[in-house]
Amino acid sequence: xxxxxxxxxxxxxxxxxxxxxxxxxxxxxxxxxxxxxxxxxxxxxxxxxxxxxxxxxxxxxxxxxxxxxxxxxxxxxxxxxxxxxxxxxxxxxxxxxxxxxxxxxxxxxxxxxxxxxxxxxxxxxxxxxxxxxxxxxxxxxxxxxxxxxxxxxxxxxxxxxxxxxxxxxxxxxxxxxxxxxxxxxxxxxxxxxxxxxxxxxxx
Numbered sequence: 001x002x003x004x005x006x007x008x009x010x011x012x013x014x015x016x017x018x019x020x021x022x023x024x025x026x027x028x029x030x031x032x033x034x035x036x037x038x039x040x041x042x043x044x045x046x047x048x049x050x051x052x053x054x055x056x057x058x059x060x061x062x063x064x065x066x067x068x069x070x071x072x073x074x075x076x077x078x079x080x081x082x083x084x085x086x087x088x089x090x091x092x093x094x095x096x097x098x099x100x101x102x103x104x105x106x107x108x109x110x111x112x113x114x115x116x117x118x119x120x121x122x123x124x125x126x127x128x129x130x131x132x133x134x135x136x137x138x139x140x141x142x143x144x145x146x147x148x149x150x151x152x153x154x155x156x157x158x159x160x161x162x163x164x165x166x167x168x169x170x171x172x173x174x175x176x177x178x179x180x181x182x183x184x185x186x187x188x189x190x191x192x193x194x195x196x197x198x199x200x201x202x203x
Contacts, residue, residue, distance in 0.1 A: 027092055051133075059155055060125050062200035064098045067123065067153075070193045071101065079120060079189075080107035087114050087122065089145040095138060099123035101149075101188065116145035120188050123151040139164065143173050149188050159195060 064083055072081040080102050088094045094113070099122075106118035122142055124134045139150050143166055150173050154160040161183050164173035177185060183193040 056127060059200055060098070060127055063125055063153060063155070063159065063198050064123075066198045066200070067193070068099050070197045071099070071191070074189065074191060075101065076189050078104050080104045082107065085114060086112065087116060087119055087145075087147075089116055089141055093141060095141070097122035098125045116142075116147050119147050121149040121151065122147055123153065125153045126155065139173050143171050146171065159199060 068081050068083050075081050081099070082102065083099050084096055085100060086094050086096050087100065100114070100119055101121040102114055103118050103120070106114060124138055126134045134152060139152070142150050146166065146168065148166050150164045150166075152162045152164070154162070158180060161177075161179045163176045163179070163183070163185050165176050165187060166172075167174050176187070180195075182195040182197070183191055185191050
């Protein structure tokens with residue numbers, strides 16, 4: 001039974017297609033996301049409101065796959081690289097980064113979600129339907145949660161990688177680099193990934 005559907009002002013679809021006794025009254029919590037049926041979609045939470053991201057494109061998924069593999073090759077032994085695992089910023093905020101780097105000790109538990117203090121880096125690949133949330137909202141909330149590094153990858157006019165580091169005093173991200181030919185940064189470890197490593201195949 002479909003209980004309702006509204007549209008997020010930023011262009012994201014908010015949906016609920018559950019049983020008669022769900023969703024719960026009032027604001028949702030991150031624990032409520034655990035009780036959603038597994039429908040193959042990405043469910044996130046913003047200030048107690050469930051949001052469902054649009055289906056990703058082949059370009060989006062290919063970049064995430066290849067970037068994750070490239071990062072894994074040089075990742076320090078005390079860190080782990082993965083894709084699409086939830087980060088619970090608070091009781092009523094939960095996002096799913098496209099790629100994330102976490103503490104290996106935390107990853108070894110095989111968690112279904114991470115806490116911010118377990119996360120070193122989050123990467124968001126901007127999609128047409130999530131521009132505002134990926135460019136403005138998510139980085140602001142990741143910074144507020146004290147996640148040290150944030151990368152944003154744009155794909156509208158070629159691949160452009162924006163890397164950011166947290167200013168812990170102001171709790172905002174400061175851009176470190178804007179790169180169009182790959183990723184070359186000294187932090188969170190020495191990373192040198194040519195553009196060809198994250199560029200999907202094409203004719």
